[in-house]
Amino acid sequence: MGKAIAGKIRELERTGTLAALEKYREMTPQGVQDMLRIKGFGPKKIKSLWKGLEVETIGELLYACNENRLVELKGFGAKTQEDLRKKLEYFLKSQDQFLYATLEEVGEEVLAHLQQALPAGTPVAFVGAFRRRNPVLKGIELLVGGDLSAVFDGEELRLVRQEEDYYLARTADEIPVRLFQCRPEAFGSKLFRHTGTEAFTQYFLERAQETDFRDLAEEAEVFAKAGIPYIEPELREGPGAVDRALVGDRKPLIEVEEVRGVLHAHSTYSDGINSLREMAEYSRDRGYEYLGITDHSKSAFYANGLKEDRLRRQWAEIDVLNEELAPFKIYKGIESDILNDGSLDYPADLLQEFDFIIASVHSNLRMDQTKATKRLLAAIANPYTTMLGHPTGRLLLAREGYPIDHRAVIDACAEFRVAIELNANPLRLDLDHTWIEYALEKGVLLSVNPDAHSTGGIHDIHYGVLAARKGGLSADRCVCCFDRTDFEAFLAGQRV
Ligand SMILES: [Zn+2]
Ligand SMILES: [Zn+2]
Structure with a gap:
């Protein structure tokens, strides 16, 4: 390192800024x-x-x-x-649009600020898309059962303007916060009103046995009065949720504690930050029962994808670690690139040696729908494909995915018994939750996969589970919730 660079690093460390950068x-x-x-x-x-x-x-x-x-x-x-x-x-x-993951913590801070600024016992709760845990949001929305005048301190919360039925404020970081106000006696009624989409609420009211929901302090009373079983906030997107609740055959939604395995993770063998051992020990220490390591395949040169010799080295290391860490187990997986013609990235004799294979597209993201779908269908039909990784390649707020015929892709997964990943990276959340219902109807298994490139990335499972809940996923239809025995049975049945 030369003098100039060293000087700049020292300046940055001492002052937290760089004069040269600020000038530019x-x-x-x-x-x-x-x-x-x-x-x-x-x-x-x-x-x-x-x-x-x-x-x-x-x-x-x-x-x-x-x-x-x-x-x-x-x-x-x-x-x-x-x-x-x-x-x-x-x-x-995408201006003034945020990932849920960006706002989650800010939301908690605003909530804490309100609770502190309001008289003790004042009911406060998240509402709107934030409460429904939509992956992309325009800001944070809250309902307060009391007088709001004390909460705008100009610092943590700055009042921007008063609209007809809400106050618009911004946090110190300029995150928009919409605040609704009501009498505490009507808190439950308003909480219900401000949570679901218009389409959901309208349909709910049409199907309700009674229609007077004024002045209910608890939201549960709204459901009781309506004669409709409770519907989790994240499901209140449209009429379908009401119908399903009325039919009453819903399974409990997946919980993050039900995830037993970390599937789809990268190590220093490709573009991960942590070593295989670190990834395994971290997963084990967090209570997971297994890790399905899936470094990049050889075509992913930009991500240091694995050629056969390094692959064999990784497998040897896995064997050693599996002896040491048992009963925790590492499965030998790969995230195989799907090539332009839909083929996978290794010859069949090598593909068959993996425990499981996630097939993902990483190149030529600009294919039209016909070509992009055809490519996926070919990869799904490959007898070695276990799971389809991030099906559309989208990056929320940054890049639209390549267009695919979702129905055709899901139908093919049903036919070839390929599971579909719900990539838990908050930028991806791909498969989109709106397609989970169709996949479940077709008997397709899903899997909430962190696509972790570091030990910290494993925590993204949380965001994946939130998205999965929006789609009505239950643990019994989610591969990463299987115990080791069931996971191995799934792999065996999948590879006949
Ligand atoms: Zn990938
Ligand atoms: Zn990956």
């Missing part, structure tokens, strides 16, 4: 800095857009794309322009 930040319009958040466009490209077209905001850049101004710019062409235009539109749509 000041010289760069905010809009241009925002452009840097668009996936797939690095600083060089952004700089030529800024300097070459004199655009300083995302809106201007989108306008420039629509005006075809990028075509003549060096390093750009019609294709890049179209690509950028789509990304910009997606980016603009």
Whole structure:
């Protein structure tokens, strides 16, 4: 390391900032800095857009794309322009939108602030999409059964404006918070009203035996009065939840404590941060019974994917660790790239040696629906595929997935007895929860997989379980909730 770098590191450590960086930040319009958040466009490209077209905001850049101004710019062409235009539109749509995972902790902090600022015993609860645990949110929503005037301290919570039926505030980090207010005697009624979607609530009211739900202090009273069994908040998305509750054949929703195995995890053998041993010991110490390690396959060169020799080294290490850590068990898995034609990434004689295989797409994410579906169908039909990994490749708020025919994919999984992953990374949550019901109808098993690239990543199972609950998943239909015996039986039956 040279003197200049060392000096900058020291400055950063001492002051927490870098004068040089701050200087450049000041010289760069905010809009241009925002452009840097668009996936797939690095600083060089952004700089030529800024300097070459004199655009300083995302809106201007989108306008420039629509005006075809990028075509003549060096390093750009019609294709890049179209690509950028789509990304910009997606980016603009996602403004003031947050991942649930980003807001979960802030939500708890706001709740604690309210409880502290309000007189003891004032009922407070989350409502809206936050209470329904939607993967993407516009902010945090709360209901308070009391007077709100004391809660806006201008610091932790700053009142922005008062709307007809709520107050809009922002936290110190500018997270939007919508606050509804009601009398404590009506708290249960309002809690119900502000939780479900409009479609859910309307249908609920149509099906209810009684319709006067005013002035109920507890939400449970609303359900009792309506003669409809209790419906968990995360399910209150549409009419279907009411019908299912009335039929009464619902199984209990999956709980995070029911997950017994960590399936889909990476180690330093590919692009993980922690060693195989660290991943295994961490999983064991958190009470999991097994780890299905799935490093990247050989085509994933950017992720240090495994060639056969290193694969054999990993297997030897697994054998040693399994003796040492028993009864905890590591299964020899792989996250095999699905190649363009749908084939997997190793020859059959090697594929058959794995305990299980997650097949995932990592390249050519821009296929049209027909091609992308065909590719998945071929991978599902492969006799060695155990599970389909992150089916659409989407990154919430950053990248739309490649379009697929979900029904065709799920039908094929039913036919070939391939399980479908619900990737628990809060950016992915892919399979989308809205497709779980169809998968269950078809008898397809799901699995909430952390896709952990570090020991900390294993905790993403929490977010996966929340999404799975929204889709009505129960533990008995979720592979990672199987004990080792059932998991092995599943693997054996899957590979006839
Ligand atoms: Zn992957
Ligand atoms: Zn992965």
